[in-house]
Amino acid sequence: RVQLLESGGGLVQPGESRRLSCTAPGFTSGNCGMDRVRQAEGKPREWVSSISANGLATSDPSVRGRFTIYRDEAKDTVYLQMNRLTPEDPAVYSCDTSAWGGTCENYWGQGIQVTVSS
Numbered sequence: 001r002v003q004l005l006e007s008g009g010g011l012v013q014p015g016e017s018r019r020l021s022c023t024a025p026g027f028t029s030g031n032c033g034m035d036r037v038r039q040a041e042g043k044p045r046e047w048v049s050s051i052s053a054n055g056l057a058t059s060d061p062s063v064r065g066r067f068t069i070y071r072d073e074a075k076d077t078v079y080l081q082m083n084r085l086t087p088e089d090p091a092v093y094s095c096d097t098s099a100w101g102g103t104c105e106n107y108w109g110q111g112i113q114v115t116v117s118s
Contacts, residue, residue, distance in 0.1 A: 004024050005109065009112035009114045012114070022036075024076070024107065030102075032098065032099070033053050033098035033101050034069070034071070035095065036049045039111075040092075049069040049080060051071055053104070054102075078095065087116055093114055094110075095108070096109065
């Protein structure tokens with residue numbers, strides 16, 4: 001089974017930026033879309049952003065204009081650039097593959113914590 005590998009989480013101060021990465025060692029994800037979801041403590045999981053296999057992107061209004069999802073084909077990696085982080089953004093962020101724009105089964109990363117605190 002394919003396991004997506006995530007990195008880039010950690011502690012940031014309000015207003016700062018952070019970039020999350022999602023890749024799949026040994027697996028070519030070029031034919032996969034990618035979703036980013038998050039789950040804050042005590043709250044249900046919520047969708048954040050998605051990118052299709054051919055680069056179309058969309059985000060939830062709560063992060064639109066602050067978060068950007070994009071992919072680097074050469075590195076076979078999808079990034080979530082998070083700017084102007086607020087106290088409403090802390091959560092465990094996860095990536096998963098989708099069939100948007102391609103043909104791909106659903107694989108998940110392990111999730112990574114992002115904490116926003118001064």
